[in-house]
Amino acid sequence: MNPVDVMNPVDSARAVVDAAVSEFGDSLVVLTSFQREGVVIVDLAMGAGHPVSVMTIDTGRLPEATLEMIGTVERRYGIRVERIVPEPAEVESMVALHGRDLFYQGLAQRSLCCNVRKVRPLAARMAGIGAYFTGVRRGQSDLRAGVEVVDRSGSPVKISPLADWSAADVARYTAEQGLPEHPLYAAGYSSIGCDPCTRAITAGEDERAGRWWWESDADKECGLHFAPDGRVLRTVDVLLQDLLNNARI
Ligand code: SF4
Numbered sequence: 001m002n003p004v005d006v007m008n009p010v011d012s013a014r015a016v017v018d019a020a021v022s023e024f025g026d027s028l029v030v031l032t033s034f035q036r037e038g039v040v041i042v043d044l045a046m047g048a049g050h051p052v053s054v055m056t057i058d059t060g061r062l063p064e065a066t067l068e069m070i071g072t073v074e075r076r077y078g079i080r081v082e083r084i085v086p087e088p089a090e091v092e093s094m095v096a097l098h099g100r101d102l103f104y105q106g107l108a109q110r111s112l113c114c115n116v117r118k119v120r121p122l123a124a125r126m127a128g129i130g131a132y133f134t135g136v137r138r139g140q141s142d143l144r145a146g147v148e149v150v151d152r153s154g155s156p157v158k159i160s161p162l163a164d165w166s167a168a169d170v171a172r173y174t175a176e177q178g179l180p181e182h183p184l185y186a187a188g189y190s191s192i193g194c195d196p197c198t199r200a201i202t203a204g205e206d207e208r209a210g211r212w213w214w215e216s217d218a219d220k221e222c223g224l225h226f227a228p229d230g231r232v233l234r235t236v237d238v239l240l241q242d243l244l245n246n247a248r249i
Contacts, residue, residue, distance in 0.1 A: 009162075010169075021052070023131070028052055028131050031055050031132045032135060036135075036171070036179075036181060036185070037136070040173050041134070041161065055083075057085075059118055059194050060086065072180045087120070094116050097242065097246060108235035108239060129156045131158070131159055132157075132158060139165075141208045148163070187200055190210060
């Protein structure tokens with residue numbers, strides 16, 4: 001048995017963080033949206049004795065409370081969080097062609113918006129990065145149940161030190177360390193993303209039920225998750241190509 005498997009969750013996560021720092025050094029970053037898990041990751045990384053850059057995707061549609069959280073974390077750790085922002089010409093083109101709230105029109109339009117505001121700017125920034133930490137946990141949704149602690153299937157390597165943690169583990173660490181909490185948790189949110197695409201949940205709902213609540217459960221991730229026949233992929237590809245052509249005019 002791997003010694004990490006018999007450690008308590010905090011020691012196990014620290015071991016993952018330490019190993020990642022040793023392997024990737026300056027090429028390792030924290031990518032966070034400042035939910036509870038993300039703040040735990042920042043705290044663990046800052047405690048690893050090696051400066052790790054902290055980055056967030058500022059889509060231009062974040063809740064005001066998230067922007068406040070960024071400042072809170074910067075002051076607590078004495079760091080500057082890097083804001084990864086979308087290409088202005090692509091956003092302008094998308095809004096001109098489909099409207100600012102296109103995501104309510106269907107999965108292809110929502111995927112297009114996530115592509116322009118999140119996936120493309122992140123992919124551009126991650127070029128040359130060796131690995132990044134995320135706060136993803138297996139218990140957050142069925143889609144995340146198979147998340148690897150260290151996922152080397154792509155580049156950069158994706159490391160999820162909290163993969164085995166429960167929501168209670170996160171809450172306990174947050175309280176014990178006195179970590180700041182995103183203000184929207186107090187308003188009933190359990191997963192926090194862009195303002196127009198996130199709502200509070202009710203008792204018994206899946207942790208990520210408040211994300212893109214108008215869609216089916218199978219679609220609730222930011223990246224490219226499409227039907228097996230590729231139908232939505234082709235639709236979003238066409239939409240994306242249209243807006244890129246429009247952005248270049
Ligand atoms: S979460 Fe909503 S607003 Fe944010 S990038 Fe995705 S579709 Fe656009």
